[in-house]
Amino acid sequence: MNKGIFVGLVIAAAVIGATYTVMSIEKVGQGEVGVVWTAKEGVHENTLSPGWHFVGPLAKVKNYPVSQQQIIFSNNPEDYSKKEHPDWHIDAPANGGMVKLNMTVNYNFLNDRVVNLYTRFNGMDGSSIVEGMVQNSIIAYVKEVTPQFSVMDIYSSKRAEVSTAITDYLNEKLRDEYGINISSALIIDVQLDDALYSKIQEKERAKQDAEKAELDKKTAIAVAEKEQEIARREAEKNKEVALIQAEQEKQKAEIEADQRKIQAEGEANATKIKAEAEAEANQKIAASLTPELLEKAKYERWNGQLPTIQGNTTPIVDLK
Known part of the structure; x- marks a missing residue:
């Protein structure tokens, strides 16, 4: 056989082999599976996983x-x-x-x-x-x-x-x-569209205004309730202070009454003691007065004047 013809046949065979190989290899992409179809077997039940696969030159592979x-x-x-x-x-x-x-x-x-x-x-x-x-x-x-x-x-x-x-x-x-x-x-x-957008904006503004009004209402109610609570607490505080002051005044009045009572009782006792002392002294004085002493007292009190006569001749001795 002619050497040139042989070389040509070898090259042709190599080309055919390479073409067959290239036509028989299919790539399945990452994240995909491949479905294989051949004229002889139809659609294969098993799918191909990602990577390179030898399927034959007449097979068709579709990826999903x-x-x-x-x-x-x-x-x-x-x-x-x-x-x-x-x-x-x-x-x-x-x-x-x-x-x-x-x-x-x-x-x-x-x-x-x-x-x-x-x-x-x-x-x-x-x-x-x-x-x-x-x-x-x-x-x-x-x-x-x-x-x-x-x-x-x-x-x-x-x-x-x-x-x-x-x-x-x-x-x-x-x-x-x-x-x-x-x-x-x-x-x-x-x-x-512009018309619908304007309509939606108006509704949104109306909704926001209503929400703001409701919020303002709730805020006003909350403020009023807070003020009422403060007033209630203040009234309770004032009531407690008034009760304390009333109790203090009551205690003060009771103390002052007790003091006046003690003072009155002291003064009464002192008067009683003084009276008893005076009575006792008078008793002692009365017990010590004899007729002679009384006569002596009369003469001691006489101022040397003759008695005055009034009416008949009965003399009246005035020892004053």
């Missing part, structure tokens, strides 16, 4: 993300990565008007459903199913949930509740329809 993925519906360019769709918010009906929702939806394919999905959707991979059908289904299902809530609920007070309701409804629909689990559907922004 089973780790968390995210779809963004927004008209804000800052919410998007390079691969996402720009200006793709959801115009949703609500009780009282329309709202524009910017949302993020976190999802993943269920591992045990991907083989059936491959068969059902004619060999479409996970990305094609999401971009071709799931995204539009999400928009439609969100619009079925939002009419249950008012514009004000979605715009402000019940946004978290609306997000939960959307998440539950998407799970209910998408699990059966596409084998997809929705871990969360979050409203990141709500936009209104």
Whole structure:
């Protein structure tokens, strides 16, 4: 055999071998599983895990993300990565008007459903199913949930509740329809047209004014109750002070009465003692007076004048 022909055959065989090898190797990305199809065996029941796999040159492998993925519906360019769709918010009906929702939806394919999905959707991979059908289904299902809530609920007070309701409804629909689990559907922004926004603002201001009036009322009541409590405590304090003062005055009066009584009793005793002493002295004096002493006293008191005569001649001796 000609050497050149042999070398050519070797090179051709090597090229064919390399091409066969390259065509037989498939990569399954991180967070994905691969579904294998061959003409001879059809769809394989077992999926491929992340990594490189030798499957044969005629096999087809389609990947499905089973780790968390995210779809963004927004008209804000800052919410998007390079691969996402720009200006793709959801115009949703609500009780009282329309709202524009910017949302993020976190999802993943269920591992045990991907083989059936491959068969059902004619060999479409996970990305094609999401971009071709799931995204539009999400928009439609969100619009079925939002009419249950008012514009004000979605715009402000019940946004978290609306997000939960959307998440539950998407799970209910998408699990059966596409084998997809929705871990969360979050409203990141709500936009209104100018007329509706003004109307909402007026309601919000009215609500705030009512809340302020109620707060002012409660504050006034609290202040009045506090003042009443202070007045009550002051009155109780004054009452206690008056009772204390009255008790002190009573005790003082009792002490003064006792003192006057003691003083009166002392004075009475002193008078009694003095009278008794005088009486005793008089008794002693009376006992000591004899007729002779009385006569002597008369003469001692006589001033030497002759007695005066009045009427008849009977003399009257005046010892005064």
